[in-house]
Amino acid sequence: MYGSLDISVSGLIAQRTRMQVIAANIANINTLEDAQGNYSPYLRRSVMFAPGDPAAKSPQGREMGVQVEQIKIESEALTRRLMPGHPYADKDGYVMVPDINPVVEQLNAMEASRAYEANIAAAEAAKAMMSQALRLLA
Amino acid sequence: MSDPLGLIRSATSGGSSPLAGGARLAPGAPSFKDVLLQNIDEVNKLQQDATRAVEDLQAGRRNDVEGVMLATAKADTAFKALQAVRNRVMEAYDEIKQIRV
Numbered sequence: 001m002y003g004s005l006d007i008s009v010s011g012l013i014a015q016r017t018r019m020q021v022i023a024a025n026i027a028n029i030n031t032l033e034d035a036q037g038n039y040s041p042y043l044r045r046s047v048m049f050a051p052g053d054p055a056a057k058s059p060q061g062r063e064m065g066v067q068v069e070q071i072k073i074e075s076e077a078l079t080r081r082l083m084p085g086h087p088y089a090d091k092d093g094y095v096m097v098p099d100i101n102p103v104v105e106q107l108n109a110m111e112a113s114r115a116y117e118a119n120i121a122a123a124e125a126a127k128a129m130m131s132q133a134l135r136l137l138a
Numbered sequence: 139m140s141d142p143l144g145l146i147r148s149a150t151s152g153g154s155s156p157l158a159g160g161a162r163l164a165p166g167a168p169s170f171k172d173v174l175l176q177n178i179d180e181v182n183k184l185q186q187d188a189t190r191a192v193e194d195l196q197a198g199r200r201n202d203v204e205g206v207m208l209a210t211a212k213a214d215t216a217f218k219a220l221q222a223v224r225n226r227v228m229e230a231y232d233e234i235k236q237i238r239v
Contacts, residue, residue: 001215005208006208009204009208013202013204016202131215131218134215134218134219137219138221138222138226
């Protein structure tokens with residue numbers, strides 16, 4: 001009975017996780033060191049979704065929901081930027097910095113937000129269907 | 139099966155007791171009382187789940203608003219369904235009460 005609600009909630013949680021990853025990417029756009037202070041530029045993260053939500057209570061949710069399968073670290077996401085005199089610059093004055101495009105991240109954030117809204121709308125529709133069925137009974 | 143008030147007499151004993159109008163319950167079928175009490179138990183469990191979810195959210199023990207929304211929506215729908223069944227039963231009872239003997 002609550003299968004569609006479980007599915008919509010798994011979608012909401014997945015999109016929220018995606019939004020967190022995008023926020024992390026935007027926040028670390030200029031991060032060049034790790035927590036210990038060693039040179040290690042931040043690598044862009046991206047979420048990978050997979051069908052099925054093991055945390056759902058109903059069998060429909062477990063089968064047809066969505067889950068965050070992994071948060072992938074893109075090991076190649078670095079770009080060279082000319083910053084002469086920078087402590088981490090090489091002999092030509094280039095520093096390897098995170099290859100994160102704020103425009104792309106904003107677009108992804110907008111898409112995640114719209115997808116979240118779509119899942120909310122689906123959940124509302126499922127709830128409306130249930131209460132309409134109850135009106136038949138009452 | 140809990141019967142806190144002990145008001146509903148069991149409609150069946152082995153599926154052979156005659157019901158009103160000579161109708162018989164299919165053998166092995168659960169009685170209306172059993173189904174009703176089971177549903178009340180389930181609705182109660184969902185209500186408790188929802189209450190606990192809201193408490194946990196406010197106390198900071200969990201941070202998924204979506205799960206709390208799901209628990210409250212489930213409890214709300216289940217309670218409304220139970221209320222609809224109860225209203226139907228009361229309607230039937232009132233109608234029987236109107237019959238002149």
